[in-house]
Amino acid sequence: MTRPRAYLAGPEVFLADGAAIIAAKNDLALAYGFLPNGIAEDDLDPTGLSPFEFGHRISLANEKAMRASELIIANLTPFRGISADIGTAFELGFMCALGRAAYGYTNTLRPYFERLRDDYYRGAITQAADGVTRGPDGMMVEDHEMIDNLMLDGGIETLGGILIRRQVGPDRLWSDLSAFEDCLRAAAVRFGLAVPV
Amino acid sequence: MTRPRAYLAGPEVFLADGAAIIAAKNDLALAYGFLPNGIAEDDLDPTGLSPFEFGHRISLANEKAMRASELIIANLTPFRGISADIGTAFELGFMCALGRAAYGYTNTLRPYFERLRDDYYRGAITQAADGVTRGPDGMMVEDHEMIDNLMLDGGIETLGGILIRRQVGPDRLWSDLSAFEDCLRAAAVRFGLAVPV
Numbered sequence: 001m002t003r004p005r006a007y008l009a010g011p012e013v014f015l016a017d018g019a020a021i022i023a024a025k026n027d028l029a030l031a032y033g034f035l036p037n038g039i040a041e042d043d044l045d046p047t048g049l050s051p052f053e054f055g056h057r058i059s060l061a062n063e064k065a066m067r068a069s070e071l072i073i074a075n076l077t078p079f080r081g082i083s084a085d086i087g088t089a090f091e092l093g094f095m096c097a098l099g100r101a102a103y104g105y106t107n108t109l110r111p112y113f114e115r116l117r118d119d120y121y122r123g124a125i126t127q128a129a130d131g132v133t134r135g136p137d138g139m140m141v142e143d144h145e146m147i148d149n150l151m152l153d154g155g156i157e158t159l160g161g162i163l164i165r166r167q168v169g170p171d172r173l174w175s176d177l178s179a180f181e182d183c184l185r186a187a188a189v190r191f192g193l194a195v196p197v
Numbered sequence: 198m199t200r201p202r203a204y205l206a207g208p209e210v211f212l213a214d215g216a217a218i219i220a221a222k223n224d225l226a227l228a229y230g231f232l233p234n235g236i237a238e239d240d241l242d243p244t245g246l247s248p249f250e251f252g253h254r255i256s257l258a259n260e261k262a263m264r265a266s267e268l269i270i271a272n273l274t275p276f277r278g279i280s281a282d283i284g285t286a287f288e289l290g291f292m293c294a295l296g297r298a299a300y301g302y303t304n305t306l307r308p309y310f311e312r313l314r315d316d317y318y319r320g321a322i323t324q325a326a327d328g329v330t331r332g333p334d335g336m337m338v339e340d341h342e343m344i345d346n347l348m349l350d351g352g353i354e355t356l357g358g359i360l361i362r363r364q365v366g367p368d369r370l371w372s373d374l375s376a377f378e379d380c381l382r383a384a385a386v387r388f389g390l391a392v393p394v
Contacts, residue, residue: 016335052350055341059351063293080317081278086286087346093290094352096260120277138213144252149284153249154256155291 004191006034006184007066009092010075011085015174025180029073032184033193037069038062066094070191071101073183076148076163077108077173082115084148096155103187104156105164105179106147107172113143162186201388203231203381204263206289207272208282212371225374226270229381230390234266235259263291267388268298270380273345273360274305274370279312281345293352300384301353302361302376303344304369310340359383 006029012018029036039061046054066072072095076084083089084106095102117125121135128134133141146153147165156163164183168176188195203226209215226233236258243251263269269292273281280286281303292299314322318332325331330338343350344362353360361380365373385392 055347090290093287097291097294150252
């Protein structure tokens with residue numbers, strides 16, 4: 001049986017220990033019967049390319065890998081701010097448009113509303129005259145009881161995927177792969193693969 | 198001739214004066230020959246729905262509007278942090294996967310690298326032993342001379358779209374529609390529409 005190709009999306013490439021975490025994620029995906037699909041940026045040669053051209057080359061390779069994948073597992077843990085990595089959000093949208101199986105996880109239990117209220121607005125939100133909760137800049141503080149913007153949670157929901165939330169210690173925010181493994185387990189059942197005990 | 202449907206993506210819905218800005222954008226799109234496509238959240242009835250269900254309903258309506266659109270014009274001005282609105286990034290990825298014409302704009306000339314270095318890391322970046330520029334948290338500080346994550350700039354580039362950058366005053370960050378109009382003008386040429394003088 002051919003292994004389903006899984007596109008593993010997330011900001012791990014930026015981490016100091018990203019290579020080790022990506023390798024561990026690839027190994028786990030293999031253990032669950034999937035072929036981890038993605039690019040190794042080291043395989044792309046920047047020689048003679050401008051920074052923009054090289055970045056575009058990576059984008060093209062990632063889009064090609066996504067089109068060749070049956071599912072996506074997106075690490076939506078907040079990255080450099082109150083939301084998920086924006087490149088990962090683009091990729092989740094890309095795979096949702098293709099109707100591929102979509103799974104996501106986040107290593108925090110704090111919903112988007114809490115991060116927006118407490119981390120971004122430092123609690124300074126109020127109910128405005130129109131009945132809408134707003135920040136001091138007048139912007140709406142939305143609360144859909146979701147982990148992030150409604151397009152992300154909603155896109156996964158529409159495709160019957162699963163969104164896993166786990167709370168891990170701050171020092172394990174990126175290295176803890178329990179929630180990632182939860183996604184693999186759910187995806188393995190859906191794809192009729194033997195789940196490791 | 199049927200007007201091409203344009204999906205106008207951006208975080209305007211969250212703004213205090215968002216309704217007026219969205220109306221102005223719709224009017225401009227019409228003036229350039231496009232049918233602005235999107236949903237009015239007011240048309241969706243939250244009665245009897247949980248916050249999650251209502252958010253999901255909005256997501257479904259947006260996905261339907263995107264599939265019915267020939268192009269996307271995405272407002273990628275940084276929102277609630279150093280990157281574009283994450284919902285808009287999802288939608289740009291969605292439309293790139295469908296191969297629709299993709300246009301983007303941002304009302305700042307500061308590239309992602311500058312915002313990451315100065316706004317997020319407060320200048321505290323250094324070249325690490327491996328030759329890679331990193332923040333104090335060890336994360337890679339990438340510089341592709343792009344306005345945001347390479348998937349966004351790259352996706353638009355792949356589809357032959359245009360990404361407009363303009364610098365506007367801080368008080369006009371969301372209300373200035375010059376860059377948006379630049380996108381409309383470029384898209385009108387591409388779709389063979391008569392461009393207003």
